[in-house]
Amino acid sequence: MSLKDDLKGIIPEKELEILPNRFDIIGDIAVVSIPDELVLYKEDIASAIMGKMQNIRNVLNKVSKLEGNRRVADLEIIAGNSTETIHKEFGFSYKIDLRESFFNGRLSYERKRVASLVNAGEKVLVPFSGVGPFAIPAAKSADYVVAVEMNGAACKSFTKNCKLNKLENKIHIINADANSIPNLLKTEFERAIIPTPYGMDRFLKTISPLVKPGGFIHFYTFKPKEEIKELIGKYEDMGFEVLFHRRCGNVAPGISRWVFDLKK
Structure with a gap:
């Protein structure tokens, strides 16, 4: 089932159409871009993501595009309490704070x-x-x-x-x-x-x-x-x-x- 399927009955069908079905997973953090029209449902969206992905402990909403020389976005914590994680891929590990560094x-x-x-x-x-x-x-x-x-x-x-x-x-x-x-x-x-x-x-x-x-x-x-x-x-x-x-x-x-x- 997709994220949109998980949120049927919670978010009205018309608004649900504009919700991105994809989100990024970096370590134990999920990063989603929630349209302004759906900000009232951001906690519901975070709950649906954490229910779908048992390893996710924090959900961040990207509220701006990459900005400045540091190439970082403005991130809002909507579930959990941290923007720091350790991301692992193909035998390598990367410690990162997503508020400070792009990944x-x-x-x-x-x-x-x-x-x-x-x-x-x-x-x-x-x-x-x-x-x-x-x-x-x-x-x-x-x-x-x-x-x-x-x-x-x-x-x-x-x-x-x-x-x-x-x-x-x-x-x-x-x-x-x-x-x-x-x-x-x-x-x-x-x-x-x-x-x-x-x-x-x-x-x-x-x-x-x-x-x-x-x-x-x-x-x-x-x-x-x-x-x-x-x-x-x-x-x-x-x-x-x-x-x-x-x-x-x-x-x-x-x-x-x-x-x-x-x-x-």
Whole structure:
């Protein structure tokens, strides 16, 4: 049964139509976006989620989109008493406070996929690293990982997560704006993983000079499906071989997140 099915008879049918049927699960926290028209039913929605998912101890309502340089949303606790959790995926653990740091639980498969491509001995660069969900799995195989993150709170959690996963000796965290990477780093890398925020495609050109010829870039962008063919041509014109691409979920009507595996 869906969340909407669970709430039939509690929320009027007309209002129920606008309730999102999906919610994000991060550790023992569920994050839902409740439309303004349904705020009177937020406790009922939280109860339905916790009844459906026995491992959920806290339910948060995302009352704003990602905002500011820290890329965090405004979250309201509607069940439970915490925005902190430990999220586990594919053998790795991430401690995070969702009010302080961004985390996308829907990219777990991508994190596993990309980490599986990292070869022993590689030096890997990860801008927009957050609390470490791309960098930590990559570090398992890599020689070392350099991760850059602007959000100081995320860097503190990331440092704890390196210790939690026993990889603190293989990851160097830099608390800085990704725009400053060319001035901060002179090392060349065999691989870069770029989980680019919305509207920041320029970072492909920013990071590319730091990747060795023959090296790899995993680049994430937000585009409608009809632009993908043209985008592949653009990347080829930039000197990349497009090895693979796939859609990684919808983010808005007609707009999806896409990943491109590029060889320089």
